[in-house]
Amino acid sequence: MRYGFIGLGNLGAHLAASLVRGGFAVTVHDLNRAAADPLIAAGASWGASPRETAAAADAVFTCLPSPAATSAVLTGGNGVLEGLQPGGAWIEMSTNEVGEIKRLAALAATKGIVTLESPVTGGVHRAASGDITILVGGDKATYEDHLPALRAMGGEIFHMGPLGSASVIKVITNMLAFIHLVAAGEALMLAKRGGLDLAQAFHAIKASSGNSFVHETESQLVLNGSYNVGFTMDLACKDLGFATKFGREFGVPLELAGLVEQTFIRARQQFGGGAWSTMVVKLLEDALKTDLRASGFPAQLNE
Numbered sequence: 001m002r003y004g005f006i007g008l009g010n011l012g013a014h015l016a017a018s019l020v021r022g023g024f025a026v027t028v029h030d031l032n033r034a035a036a037d038p039l040i041a042a043g044a045s046w047g048a049s050p051r052e053t054a055a056a057a058d059a060v061f062t063c064l065p066s067p068a069a070t071s072a073v074l075t076g077g078n079g080v081l082e083g084l085q086p087g088g089a090w091i092e093m094s095t096n097e098v099g100e101i102k103r104l105a106a107l108a109a110t111k112g113i114v115t116l117e118s119p120v121t122g123g124v125h126r127a128a129s130g131d132i133t134i135l136v137g138g139d140k141a142t143y144e145d146h147l148p149a150l151r152a153m154g155g156e157i158f159h160m161g162p163l164g165s166a167s168v169i170k171v172i173t174n175m176l177a178f179i180h181l182v183a184a185g186e187a188l189m190l191a192k193r194g195g196l197d198l199a200q201a202f203h204a205i206k207a208s209s210g211n212s213f214v215h216e217t218e219s220q221l222v223l224n225g226s227y228n229v230g231f232t233m234d235l236a237c238k239d240l241g242f243a244t245k246f247g248r249e250f251g252v253p254l255e256l257a258g259l260v261e262q263t264f265i266r267a268r269q270q271f272g273g274g275a276w277s278t279m280v281v282k283l284l285e286d287a288l289k290t291d292l293r294a295s296g297f298p299a300q301l302n303e
Contacts, residue, residue: 002027003149004057006050006073006080007094008035010230011120012063014127015093015153019061020044021130022152029053050076054083059146061118063093065235067100074104086112089142095119095171095239098164105163114142117163118150119170121177123217124230125301131155135173137166168246175243175257178236178277180214182260185281188219188292198223198294217301218278222292226299227278234273236264236280 001024005016008030019026020042028036029047036046047053050073054060060080064070070092074080080090090108092101096117105115116138126132134154136143143159150157160166187210191201202223206216221227240261247254267280285291 001025001059001146001149002057004029004047004053004060004080005044005063006030006047006053006060007063007065007069008032008039009063009065010124011127012093013039014124015061015063015120015132016044017042018127018130018153019149022149024149024152027053027056049078050074050080051078051083054080054088055085057084057088059089059091059149060084061091061093065094066238067094067096070094070096071100071104075107081108081111081113084111084113088112089114089116089146091116091118091146093118093120095174095235095242096167097242097245098167101167102164114139115163116142116146117166119166120154121170121173122155122213123301125217126155127153128302133158135160135166135170137161138163167242171239171242171246174236174239175254175260177214178240178264178280179256179260180212181218181278182263182280184212184215184219185222185284185292187215188222188281189284189288189290192290192292193288198292199296202294202297220297221276221278221299221301222281223294224297224299225291225293227276227282228300229276229278230300231277232273233264233268233271233275233277233279236277237261237268237273240264 003024004027006029027045027047028039101117108115118134118136120132120134122132132154134150134157136159160169243257267283271279
């Protein structure tokens, strides 16, 4: 099976690298040509456009920062749908809207192309190690056709159901992560203002009923001061917007998510859309003029 991979940002570059390491024939494309250099050195081929990338592949993965970017790459005049042959597959790894993924899938179907959605969760560091969780929506037989490639990129893989189902669960998991991040920052600030040693407080929380995956990982980046989680404020605000939209659509009051969304919007305004999402905790640090720092914690989670 030959694969195309379009979108070599913080996440996509690691996912594509796992495909290459897995022995698949991979053609890559990104607006930033230099982002492809390590992959080409490892054995991937370069596609000069989405169309050219798709023409060299049986299936194309996209991992892009917004629904608008995905739509442009897929449906543009030099896009994926112009290059993939009938019987091919488009596999969307971005976090996308349910309505949008279904709209694009319908366009793909008119050209004989099937669609899977396979957003990932667990952090960029787990994408780098090939152990990230993959959430899949779409036809079960198509899922099974591409399961070897998914296994090359990830650890646990969940087929959630029909197309659209993976988008819903991915937004839910991100919503929880952002809520946990804000809560972890408040917890660490309580510990600091309470006179506790922050390193010891971190480990005590990690061993307690109040622990979370976000505390185990992102709290370390706060304590280091790098905040370098590899995920931006723009992406966090996008995903929280999806969550609150689902709340309105499904009739579910999301009081915590709504509050956290506003906190992230404020952080984006303060630090910029390209700032790391973990810097949402810095809002509290700045407000109280109290840094949350402790020695012995890594600047990046793969250290």
